[in-house]
Amino acid sequence: MSTTHPDATVAGHSADSAPPRLRSDAQANLGRILCSAREVFAAHGLDATLADVARHAGVGVGTVYRRFSSKDELIQALFDNHCAEIESVAAAAGDIANAWDGLLFFVETMAGRMADNRGFGDLLMDARFESDTFTRARSSIFGHTAVLVDRAKEQGSLRADFDVKDIPLLMQMIKAAQRFGGDEAPDAYRRLLGFVTDGLCSSRTGHCELPVPPLTEQQLDRVLHRYKSGPSC
Structure with a gap:
């Protein structure tokens, strides 16, 4: 009696010898899903849904669920390497002899990412997204x-009342400013x-030069007009 699955014969292949065409199609779908997830999460944050990813990839949401049982699983696949990268950035910042320069390097690099x-910003700043990898990376x-903070205070460059637990507060402020500027003023x-x-400086004789000019009237109008309808997700 034949053991071939009635739906499995494609171009002379049986279920026991999965057809290369199907394997390549599945691999192509996976590639589209991962690429689309990167773009969707990068543009809209981790509140985006698997349905959003599927729509962007041009596949059915069932195709996404066949590859990833949950959004958390997809996030894990996408962001493991990002967490390792930021761990390396934090370690490199600690190796800079001038701790103030190291702290600025770390904060500016994080803000840029x-x-x-x-x-990625959502992942770092939101404890809803948990895994062993993410927990270890945050730690x-x-x-x-x-x-780094302790060294900068010891060297006298960082104000004494700053605490390492203030860094998440600082990053949340930056994250809010990035969402405020949006595409209209991405460097604001x-x-x-x-x-x-x-x-944050312990003392100074003058102000540092700001890295970018203020928003133009046109940029501010566009930003505020967007907020009249509610900030984008």
């Missing part, structure tokens, strides 16, 4: 930055970063 990828980043957050880092 968050500007490029809203989903490692916290450890590196705690040493860098002015906020300039104001904030000026305030």
Whole structure:
């Protein structure tokens, strides 16, 4: 009696010898899903749904669920390498002899990554998204930055009342500024970063030069018009 599945014969192949065409199709779908998820999460953050990813990829949402049982599983697949990268950035910042320069390097690099990828910012700043990898990465980043903050205070460059637990507060402020500027003023957050880092100095004889000019009237009008209808997700 034949054991071939009635639906499995394609171009002379049986279920026991899965047809290469189906394997390549499945691989192509996976590639589209991952590419689309990167773009969707980068543009809209991790509140985007698997249905959003499927729509962007041009596949049915069932196709996405066949590859990933949940959004958390897809997030894990996408962001493991990002977490390892930020761990490396935090470690490299700690190796800079001038701890103030190291702290600025870390904060500015983190802010730049968050500007490029809203989903990555959500992952770092939102404990809803948990896995062993993400928990370990957050712990490692916290450890590196705690040493960096202590060194900067010991060297006298960072105000004494700053605490490493203030860094998430700082990053949330930057994240809010990035969402405020949106596509209309994507670099506006860098002015906020300039104001904030000026305030972190233990002492100064003058203000640091801000890295970007203020918003133009046209940019501000577009930003405020967008907020009249509610900020984008």
